[in-house]
Structures are given as C-alpha cells and as structure tokens.
Amino acid sequence: MKQMFLSICAGLTLFLTGPLAAQEPLRIIIDEAIIEPLPVAVPTFQAESAEASQLANELARVVAADLTGTGLFREIPSSAFISTVNDFNAPVQYADWKAINAQALVTGAVNVQGNNVNVKFRLHDVFSGAELGNGLQFSGTTEGWRRMAHKVADAVYARITGEGPYFDSRVVYVSETGPKDDRKKRLAIMDYDGANVQYLTDSNAIVLAPRFSPSGDRVLYTSYESGFPRIYVLDIGSVQRRVLESAEGTMSFAPRFSPSGQTVVYSLTQGGNTDIHSMDINSGQSVRLTNTPAIETAPSYSPDGTRIVFESDRSGTQQLYVMPATGGEAQRISFGEGRYGTPVWSPRGDLVAFTKQNKGRFHIGVMRLDGSQERLLTASFLDEGPTWAPNGRVIMFSRETQGAGGSSTLYSVDISGRNLRPVSTPSGGSDPSWSPLQK
Amino acid sequence: MHTGHVISGAGHLMLIGWLLLGGLLTPDPEPFEITEVSVISGADFDAMIAARQSPQSAIEVAQPNAPEVQIETPELGSTPDDVIEQPAPLQTETPPEDAPPEVTELELPPETQVEDTPLDLREPVGDVAVLVPDVAPVAAPRPVERVAPEPVAQPDPEAVPDPVEQEAVVPDTAGETAEQETQEATAPEEATTEIVTEAASAPAASARPPGRRPAAPPRQVAEAVEPVVEAERPARQSENPSTPVNNDDVLAALQAAQEAVAAPSGPPLSAGERDALRVAVAQCWNIGSLSTEALGTTVVIAVKMNQNGTPVAETIRMLSSSGGSNAAAQRVFDSARRAIIRCGARGYDLPQEKFSQWQNIEMTFDPRKMGF
Numbered sequence: 088m089k090q091m092f093l094s095i096c097a098g099l100t101l102f103l104t105g106p107l108a109a110q111e112p113l114r115i116i117i118d119e120a121i122i123e124p125l126p127v128a129v130p131t132f133q134a135e136s137a138e139a140s141q142l143a144n145e146l147a148r149v150v151a152a153d154l155t156g157t158g159l160f161r162e163i164p165s166s167a168f169i170s171t172v173n174d175f176n177a178p179v180q181y182a183d184w185k186a187i188n189a190q191a192l193v194t195g196a197v198n199v200q201g202n203n204v205n206v207k208f209r210l211h212d213v214f215s216g217a218e219l220g221n222g223l224q225f226s227g228t229t230e231g232w233r234r235m236a237h238k239v240a241d242a243v244y245a246r247i248t249g250e251g252p253y254f255d256s257r258v259v260y261v262s263e264t265g266p267k268d269d270r271k272k273r274l275a276i277m278d279y280d281g282a283n284v285q286y287l288t289d290s291n292a293i294v295l296a297p298r299f300s301p302s303g304d305r306v307l308y309t310s311y312e313s314g315f316p317r318i319y320v321l322d323i324g325s326v327q328r329r330v331l332e333s334a335e336g337t338m339s340f341a342p343r344f345s346p347s348g349q350t351v352v353y354s355l356t357q358g359g360n361t362d363i364h365s366m367d368i369n370s371g372q373s374v375r376l377t378n379t380p381a382i383e384t385a386p387s388y389s390p391d392g393t394r395i396v397f398e399s400d401r402s403g404t405q406q407l408y409v410m411p412a413t414g415g416e417a418q419r420i421s422f423g424e425g426r427y428g429t430p431v432w433s434p435r436g437d438l439v440a441f442t443k444q445n446k447g448r449f450h451i452g453v454m455r456l457d458g459s460q461e462r463l464l465t466a467s468f469l470d471e472g473p474t475w476a477p478n479g480r481v482i483m484f485s486r487e488t489q490g491a492g493g494s495s496t497l498y499s500v501d502i503s504g505r506n507l508r509p510v511s512t513p514s515g516g517s518d519p520s521w522s523p524l525q526k
Numbered sequence: 527m528h529t530g531h532v533i534s535g536a537g538h539l540m541l542i543g544w545l546l547l548g549g550l551l552t553p554d555p556e557p558f559e560i561t562e563v564s565v566i567s568g569a570d571f572d573a574m575i576a577a578r579q580s581p582q583s584a585i586e587v588a589q590p591n592a593p594e595v596q597i598e599t600p601e602l603g604s605t606p607d608d609v610i611e612q613p614a615p616l617q618t619e620t621p622p623e624d625a626p627p628e629v630t631e632l633e634l635p636p637e638t639q640v641e642d643t644p645l646d647l648r649e650p651v652g653d654v655a656v657l658v659p660d661v662a663p664v665a666a667p668r669p670v671e672r673v674a675p676e677p678v679a680q681p682d683p684e685a686v687p688d689p690v691e692q693e694a695v696v697p698d699t700a701g702e703t704a705e706q707e708t709q710e711a712t713a714p715e716e717a718t719t720e721i722v723t724e725a726a727s728a729p730a731a732s733a734r735p736p737g738r739r740p741a742a743p744p745r746q747v748a749e750a751v752e753p754v755v756e757a758e759r760p761a762r763q764s765e766n767p768s769t770p771v772n773n774d775d776v777l778a779a780l781q782a783a784q785e786a787v788a789a790p791s792g793p794p795l796s797a798g799e800r801d802a803l804r805v806a807v808a809q810c811w812n813i814g815s816l817s818t819e820a821l822g823t824t825v826v827i828a829v830k831m832n833q834n835g836t837p838v839a840e841t842i843r844m845l846s847s848s849g850g851s852n853a854a855a856q857r858v859f860d861s862a863r864r865a866i867i868r869c870g871a872r873g874y875d876l877p878q879e880k881f882s883q884w885q886n887i888e889m890t891f892d893p894r895k896m897g898f
Contacts, residue, residue, distance in 0.1 A: 112828065112886035113795065115804045117862075118895050120811040159815040185871075190812075190864055206627075214864045215839070227627035235627050249817035249857035480818065502818070 124161035125247065126188050127154055130172045131165070132195035132206070139199040142229070146197055146206060146236045153240035153254045156280065157481075158506025160247075163189050175207065184213045191219070193243055202228050206235045210243050220246045233282060234525070241524075251478035254279060257522040258474075258483065259297045259306050259323075262286065263495055263515035274308060276323065279476070279521070281497075281511040287326060296472075296518050300344045303522040307342040307351060316340040318353055320368065332371045339364075341384050345412070346392040352376070352412075354384040363397055365412075376414035387431045387439075388412065396420070396430040396439055396456075407441060409456065420458040429472055435479035438502070442471045442484075451484050453502055464504045468493075472517065477524040483510065485517035795876075795883050803874055803884070810869035813861060813893045820857040821897035823850030827862055827889050833881050835873030837866050845888065862891040 129151040132143040154160040170183035175196040184192050195208035207224030211217070223242055225235045234255055241252030262275040262284075271290035274297055277283055288294055292312035299306060306321045316338045321328040331351065333339045342353040345365075352365045355375075361382045366373040377383045381401035388395055389412075396409050402419065405426035410417035421427040425445025432439055433453075443450040443463065449470040454461040469487040476483070480502060487495040495517040497510040510516070795803075813821065830841035842863050847855035866889070876884050 112888045113800070113803075113884045114888045114890070115800055115807075116890045116892060117804060117808050117811060118892040119805075119808040120813045120865075120893060120896055121809060122814040122896060123812055125812060125815040190868075212860065212864070214867045215860075219860070223629060225627035225629055231627065238627060238629070247857075247860075248815050249820045249854050 124155075124159055125190050126163050127151075127160045127191040127193065127243075128163045128168065128184060128187070128189040129154070129193045130168065132197050132208075133172065133175045135175075135196050135198040136200065139197040139204075142199060142204065142232055143195075143197040146232065146239070147193075147195065149233060149236035150193060150195075150208075150240045150243070152280070153237060154244060156508070157244065158501055158508075159244075160191075163187055175209075179211055181211070181213055181216045184211075189213050191243070191247060193239075195239065199229065202230075204229050204232055204235060206232075206239060208239045208242070210246055233278065237278075250480050252524060253476040253478045253481065253521075255525045256477050257303070257525070258497075258510075258519050259287070259299060259522070260485075260497060260512075260516045260519040261294055261297065262512070263517055264290070267491055267493065274306070274321070275512075275516070276306075277512065284513055287321060287323070296341060296520075298343045298520045299522045301346055301348045301523060303525065305344075305348075306520075307344060309340040309342065318342045318351070331366060331368070341386065343387055345388050346390055352386040352388065352395060354386070363395070374414070376410070377417070383408075385429045389432050390434055390436045396432055398428045398430060407439065407458075420456060421454070421461075422458055423461055431473055431475060433479045434475050434477060438479070440473040440475060440482050442473065451482060451500065453482075462502075462504065464500050464502065465498070465507060470498075472519065474519050474521045476521050483519045483521060485519060487517070793880065793883075795880055799877060799880075803876060803887075806869050806874055807865055807889065811862060811865035811891065813896055816857055816861060816893065817854060818897070819850050820854040821893050823854040823858050824848050824890060824892045824894065825855050825858045825862060827859065827866070827891060829866055829887050829889065831874075831876075831881075831885050831887060833878070833885075835870070835876050837870040837874075839863075839867050842866060849894070858891060858893065862889070 129147050131147045134140040134143040151162045155162050167187045168183075169186055170180045172179070172194050175194060179192065179194070190213055192211040192213055193208060194211065195206060198205040203226065205224060205226050207222060209222040210219045212219040220242075223239075225238050227235050237254035241254045244250065244254065245252045256279045257276055258279055259274060259276045261272050264271045272294050273290040274287040274294055276285050276287055287306070288310075292310050294311075295309040295316070297306050297308040304323055306323060308319055308321065309316050310319050311317075317333065318331040318339045319328045320331060331339065331342075331353075333355065334357070336357070338356040339353055340356075342351050344351060349368055350365050351368050352363060354361050355364045355373075360380060361384055362378060363376045363383050363386045364373050365376055376386075376395070377397075377399070379399070379401050381399050383397055383399040383401070386395045386397040393412050394409055395412050396407060397417075398405055399408050399417070400406070401408075405428055406419055407421040407427045407430045408417040408419050420439070421441070423443070423445075425443050427441050427443050429442045430439050431441070438453045438455060440451065440453050443452050448466050449468065450463040451465045451470045451473050452461060452463040464482065465484070465486075467486055468489045470484055471487075473482045473484045475481075476499075481499055482502060483497060483499045485495050486498050487493055494515045497512060497516040497519050498507060499510055500507040510519075825847040826845040828841070828843055828845050830838045832838060844855065844859045847858070850858075
C-alpha cells in the first residue's frame with residue numbers, strides 16, 4: 088500500500104514539476120549582421136630548405152593578395168602579430184591570434200629541392216580553436232610557384248566562403264597600345280591577377296572578342312586579317328590557328344563555344360542582315376538559328392547547353408532574348424530603360440551579365456533569367472564586355488575613358504557591386520574572357 | 527567864374543564821352559566753355575578705353591602685282607628606294623603550361639589543440655598569499671531594517687503594507703441588498719524597533735585568507751559529515767522494519783523531481799533583455815565572406831550558457847538548416863559560431879536571476895535580409 092502511495096506521489100510530483108525540469112530554451116532570431124572583410128592572418132610560410140626562404144615569403148604574399156583582392160578578407164599586418172609560427176606542426180597559440188582579432192589563420196611551409204617545390208598549408212578557425220578542414224600540400228616546379236600559391240588561396244577561399252575557387256585561372260584579352268585613332272591590338276593571355284602576360288598574336292590586324300573554350304586550351308576570336316571579319320580558332324599551347332569556314336561575301340563575328348566545346352555559336356552578316364548561326368567545329372556544318380530582319384548577335388550558351396541568350400533589336404531597341412540552343416521562338420527577358428547588349432550566361436546558370444546603355448552612361452549589370460532582380464554594378468563613360476569568373480561570383484570587363492587620349496583598362500567587380508578594382512596589365516586591355524579553373 | 531564853369535563842363539563832357547565810347551576801348555573778355563564733368567574710376571576708364579574700337583583703316587593700299595615665277599621641276603637623278611622588307615613580327619611562343627601541381631592531403635600532425643580554458647581558481651587553503659585586486663568589488667547595498675517613528679503593534683499577517691492603516695471591510699450579510707466593495711485589510715509597513723548598524727551585521731568571519739593554517743580544511747569536515755548522514759538513514763529505516771522500502775525507481779523518481787524543483791527559475795526575459803542579446807550577437811555576426819548560396823540559408827543553433835553569461839563553446843551545435851545545401855549551411859554555422867564565441871567572450875549582459883531562462887538558447891541565424 089505504501090509502495091503504491093509513493094509511486095502515486097512520485098508521479099504527481101513529476102507531473103507537476105516536469106515543465107520545470109525540461110526547461111524550454113530561450114529562442115531568438117538573428118536576422119541582422121555586419122558585412123565587412125574577414126580579418127585573416129597569413130604569416131610568412133616556413134622555409135624547410137635553404138632555397139625556399141625567398142619563395143616562402145613570396146608564396147604567402149600571393150596568397151594574401153588573392154584573399155584580400157576579393158574584398159571579402161582583410162589581412163592583419165605582421166607587425167600586429169603577438170606570436171610567431173616557427174614550426175608548421177607546432178601547436179597554434181590561438182589566444183594570441185584571438186587577441187589581435189584574427190578570425191582565420193593560414194600557416195604554411197615550403198620545401199625546395201632542385202626544381203621541385205612542395206607547399207603545404209593549414210587553415211585555422213581561430214575563435215573555434217581548431218583547423219578548418221584538413222591540411223593540404225601541393226607539389227610542382229619552381230616556375231609554377233604562383234599557381235601553387237593560387238591553389239592554396241583557392242582552398243582557403245572556398246573553405247571560408249563556400250564559393251567555388253577561381254584564383255588558379257587565366258584571362259585572354261585584347262592588349263591595346265597607341266592612341267585611339269591608331270590603336271594596335273593583339274591577343275594576350277595572363278593570370279587572373281594580371282601576372283605572367285604573354286602575347287598570342289601580332290598587331291598587324293585588328294582582333295576582337297577572344298573567347299576561351301570550356302577546356303581552356305583553345306581560344307576563338309575575330310580578326311580583320313583578310314579585310315573583313317573572320318573567326319579563328321587558336322590553340323594556346325602551340326599558338327597554331329585556323330579560320331572557321333564561311334561563305335564568300337559574309338562576315339562572321341562574336342563567336343562563343345558551347346559547353347561541350349564541339350559547337351561554336353556566332354553571328355553571320357549576309358546581304359545586310361545579321362543572324363545567329365551555330366557550327367560544328369570539326370565538320371564545319373552550320374545551322375541558322377534565327378531568321379529575322381533584325382540585327383541579332385552576341386550569343387552565349389547556358390551552362391547546360393540547352394539555351395542561348397543573345398541581343399536583338401527586333402523590338403525596335405536593343406534587348407536581350409533567350410531561345411533554345413537549336414533555334415526557335417525567343418523570349419525577351421530585358422524590359423528596363425535603355426539598351427541591353429553583350430549578354431553572358433553565368434557559370435552557375437542563375438544570372439546573366441550584360442552591358443546596358445542608358446542616358447548617356449554605360450553599365451555592367453546582372454539579372455535573373457526571367458529579367459527580374461536587375462542590378463547595375465558599374466556606371467561610367469564606357470563599360471562593356473563582361474565575363475564571368477569560373478565560380479560565378481566575380482565579373483571582369485573593360486572600361487574606356489573619355490577623350491582622344493582615353494584608354495581602355497580591365498576591371499573586376501563582385502556581383503554584389505562591391506570591390507570594383509582595376510586589373511593591372513602592361514598596357515591597355517579590352518574584351519576579357521575568363522578561362523575555366525585550371526586543372 | 528567862367529573858368530570854373532568851363533572846367534566843370536569839360537569834365538562832364540569827358541565823363542559822358544567815356545561812358546558812351548569807353549566800351550570800345552576796353553579789350554574783349556576771354557572766351558570760356560562750360561562742360562559737365564563726371565568722376566570715373568581707373569577700372570572704368572580702362573574698360574572704356576579697351577572697349578573703344580580701333581579706328582578702321584580706310585586706306586586702301588595698292589597691292590603689288592605678284593611676280594610671275596616659273597617653277598621648273600628638277601629632274602630627279604635618283605631612283606626610288608627599294609621597299610624595305612619588314613621583318614615578320616615576333617610571335618610570342620606560349621611556353622608550355624605548367625604542370626599542374628600534385629595535391630596530396632597532409633597527414634595530420636600530433637594533436638595541436640591548445641587548451642584555452644580559464645584557470646581553475648580555488649579558494650586558498652592555509653598560508654596562501656592572495657593578491658588584492660586593484661579594483662575592489664562593488665559592495666552590495668546593505669539591507670537596513672526600517673525603524674518605525676513610533677511603536678506599532680504587530681500587524682495582521684495577511685494585511686498588505688500601506689501608509690494608511692485600515693480595517694478590513696467585510697460584506698454585510700445581514701440582509702443588506704446593496705453590494706459593498708470588498709476591501710482588504712492593510713497595515714503599516716513592517717518595521718523593527720531598533721536600528722541595526724553595519725557593525726552589528728558584520729560577518730562573523732573575515733573574508734581575508736587565514737593567517738594560519740586552519741585546523742581542519744572544510745572539505746575534510748564535509749567528508750566527515752556525509753558518512754554520519756548516510757549512517758542515519760539505515761537507522762531510520764530500521765525504525766519500522768515491517769515496511770519493505772526497496773523500490774529504487776520510486777526513490778530515484780522522487781529525487782529527480784526534487785532536483786527539478788530545486789532548479790533555478792524566474793520570470794521570463796523581457797523584450798528589452800532579449801533584444802539586447804540579439805543585438806549583441808548580431809554585431810559580431812559577419813556575413814561579408816559568405817557565399818551567395820549561404821546568404822540564402824537559415825540555420826538554427828543551440829548553445830548552453832555559463833552562469834557568467836559566456837557561451838560554452840563545446841555545446842554550440844547546428845540543430846537544423848533550410849534554404850541551402852549542407853555546405854552552405856556549414857558556412858553559415860561557422861560564421862554564427864564565431865559570432866557567438868567572439869561577442870560572448872566577456873559574457874553577454876543577461877540577468878543573473880533569470881539564468882534558468884537563458885541557460886539554453888536556440889538562435890536562428892537568418893541572413894536572407896542581407897543577401898543580394
């Protein structure tokens with residue numbers, strides 16, 4: 088009897104005090120935040136051999152420049168460091184890095200043996216007191232040390248931001264020298280940050296609109312070498328080129344590879360009318376995709392290769408349209424004020440970058456495929472020719488200054504509209520095309 | 527007489543003659559012009575001079591006839607230069623692409639984790655020197671007993687304190703139809719009969735460390751007491767040996783219930799206190815380095831708190847996410863964890879008396895408003 092009484096008492100007690108024991112957590116919603124560069128510390132990498140001492144510092148500098156160049160990171164100067172990293176495998180004194188508000192710490196080591204370089208790094212989440220991902224190491228040659236630095240920075244960038252990497256990529260563009268009325272143009276290729284510039288053609292003929300192949304080994308471009316525009320395919324490794332066949336009396340221009348790399352879509356002017364065609368790059372068989380009296384040009388494939396965005400003045404003003412990759416009915420996607428041109432589909436497939444001319448100003452902008460959420464990122468006397476970084480987060484374009492002495496310069500901008508900055512090139516540059524990420 | 531008349535007549539004749547003919551003998555007055563003069567400044571004068579146009583030349587100069595020149599083209603004795611062959615522009619050979627670096631995953635070195643836990647500060651035992659803090663802790667206000675101006679009788683225990691003492695009014699139940707408002711009894715605020723000074727309420731033992739080793743450390747005393755308590759329990763049970771009390775589940779349930787009742791509780795956090803916590807975390811939540819996908823991802827995070835308002839870093843975990851991939855959610859979680867730890871390093875400003883309300887917190891981090 089007493090046992091039953093105790094059980095009932097215990098049950099009642101638990102029933103009455105249960106809510107207290109299982110205390111509900113306090114719930115709050117954080118829907119505001121700050122947007123500022125993440126403080127990151129990149130101490131000089133450890134030199135594990137005598138030959139590596141100089142490279143160890145240069146590698147760290149390139150890594151830091153890559154990260155800060157995105158506008159998403161802020162490097163903490165070494166003069167603020169409390170502790171030093173003297174051993175790559177030694178424990179990290181997180182408290183010292185917390186004290187200087189370093190939220191990420193990149194430590195690395197370099198070993199040089201002859202022509203071979205070995206670079207390894209670790210990324211630390213300082214306030215969590217732990218590594219962010221596992222350590223990685225890269226092996227290569229001394230000539231390719233910048234690529235290894237870009238690889239390290241790519242890994243750090245991707246782990247912290249969640250975006251895809253893009254530092255280990257190249258850009259082909261039209262290098263320009265001389266005044267506007269006698270400008271010399273030739274194709275050039277460089278690292279994404281303007282380093283290692285090499286020229287692919289001479290300046291005897293005007294060249295325009297180079298475009299990388301999806302594999303990054305070939306470039307399409309338009310040349311006036313024969314007196315009228317023709318499309319050429321250039322192999323970057325051998326610098327060999329060939330012209331894409333086109334009928335006599337026609338002008339072909341504005342080419343771009345399909346995602347498969349087997350098809351080229353381009354504009355063809357014949358009898359005073361400009362339409363969009365596609366061509367199998369191996370067989371030379373071409374297909375007409377549009378057939379209107381309007382001028383239709385600047386085609387660009389979607390990442391899956393099923394659709395094409397292009398510009399047309401079929402409505403009376405220059406606007407953007409999307410049609411199936413095999414041709415057919417096109418749907419207009421731009422409806423804002425002004426004229427839209429040079430559309431480029433994002434590698435992620437969610438946005439289209441374009442050039443907009445309105446009220447005497449040129450803009451680089453992005454919009455969704457249904458024309459919504461149009462966002463203008465720049466404004467100047469003349470901005471044009473956008474190209475996407477491999478991760479779809481950054482856009483590069485060319486900006487020309489006003490006047491007879493004006494020149495063209497490459498710029499890059501984050502798709503948020505922040506971090507607009509020039510790309511350093513030996514001379515003027517226009518018509519950039521970003522390569523895919525290098526293997 | 528005649529002489530006088532002659533002289534007078536001659537004089538008058540000369541006077542009359544001068545008056546009539548004198549004007550012919552006097553010279554003509556100097557001619558003069560009257561012109562209007564206005565005063566102008568030097569700047570106006572210069573401007574006036576500058577504005578004045580130069581006179582137009584009306585002189586026509588006869589142009590001499592151009593000489594007839596016969597230009598004879600000299601015969602060239604030289605032949606045109608040969609066309610210089612321009613050397614073909616050098617075409618930069620693109621060096622072969624660098625071999626892609628080999629990527630290998632590093633072997634993890636021995637554990638590099640550094641303990642960053644606060645020191646375990648314990649009460650000094652025995653002759654242990656204790657550093658006096660630079661800043662003395664703020665003394666809590668000492669409760670002072672209120673002294674009544676004059677002696678009052680002990681109030682009714684159920685009376686509510688009020689400046690005006692009054693008797694309780696009880697509804698008259700003797701047949702009155704009108705309802706009377708029920709009024710509770712009140713009494714003067716409780717007061718003591720004498721002032722208790724600060725010295726009188728001084729603690730019996732000083733907080734300073736003892737100057738000599740204590741006779742017995744408190745822990746040893748406590749340990750010595752426990753067996754006594756434990757020893758008493760069988761004695762009580764043996765008082766009624768006929769009642770078999772061996773139901774451990776019931777005892778355990780009772781004990782758990784007692785512990786639950788003993789858990790601190792209090793009023794819920796006010797809106798202002800919740801907002802203060804939200805703002806404190808938000809000002810450390812940096813989403814500037816998040817990906818576009820992560821900026822559309824919401825995560826719910828749980829964290830346990832220490833009583834001093836600092837978060838227990840090891841307990842921060844993600845409960846759920848929505849709107850993005852797992853990788854995007856992980857990036858949002860990483861940034862949120864950094865925010866919780868960073869801004870909570872010195873403890874969030876939360877009311878101590880409501881610890882039971884905020885010892886477990888669920889935070890929903892929603893960056894969508896700040897995305898683009």
